Amino acid sequence: SLTECMIPSAFVLLDTMPLTPNGKVDRRALPIPNKAEFGLDRPFSAPQTVAEEVIANIWKQILNIERVGIHDNFFNLGGHSLLATRVISRLQNDFQADELPLRCLFESPTVAGLVNELTRIWGDRQTVEQIAEVLKSMESLSAADIDQMLLAPQIT
Missing domain, CATH: 1.10.1200.10 (ACP-like)
Known part of the structure; x- marks a missing residue:
């Protein structure tokens, strides 16, 4: 079992992963999850x-x-x-x-x-x-x- 901090707080479904010219995942091109998914939409x-x-x-x-x-x-x-x-x-x-x-x-x-x-x-x-x-x-x-x-x- 994983501790709570190791469990992702949000998932974003993608058709394809954005890649850099070198074939690595382009982290900067990944979409930002919705605030509601992070629980940041509460007062x-x-x-x-x-x-x-x-x-x-x-x-x-x-x-x-x-x-x-x-x-x-x-x-x-x-x-x-x-x-x-x-x-x-x-x-x-x-x-x-x-x-x-x-x-x-x-x-x-x-x-x-x-x-x-x-x-x-x-x-x-x-x-x-x-x-x-x-x-x-x-x-x-x-x-x-x-x-x-x-x-x-x-x-x-």
């Missing part, structure tokens, strides 16, 4: 919390896409195992969640699912939201701002 659910927003932004950066809803499936948006590794690595680093396994993205491939996984690791949602608020505030800092903060004398 968009925007991130409601800071944690959801931070995780959605990570997905947007890694998948190089414009928008991510909290119920969008990572693999239906173009994600694959190598990109999943990058997402989990970022989450482990950003949320200080070394216990977050790669497997959780395959089992819960949505932003909402990952927030639930982080909540399980940290023990409560409030901690996850507090970490996300710090991460979001850091996003707006320039490199010069960060350097200035690092060079500022520490008050003890």
Whole structure:
């Protein structure tokens, strides 16, 4: 049996496969499946919390896409195992969640699912939201701002 991420999310019937002059499949000439086949035609659910927003932004950066809803499936948006590794690595680093396994993205491939996984690791949602608020505030800092903060004398 295959895991869910290995099962194609859509099939497109073709009379013939488009080929390159070398006789290989021309991937660029393949038709794009209908959005309904991908499940992308359902209403968009925007991130409601800071944690959801931070995780959605990570997905947007890694998948190089414009928008991510909290119920969008990572693999239906173009994600694959190598990109999943990058997402989990970022989450482990950003949320200080070394216990977050790669497997959780395959089992819960949505932003909402990952927030639930982080909540399980940290023990409560409030901690996850507090970490996300710090991460979001850091996003707006320039490199010069960060350097200035690092060079500022520490008050003890």
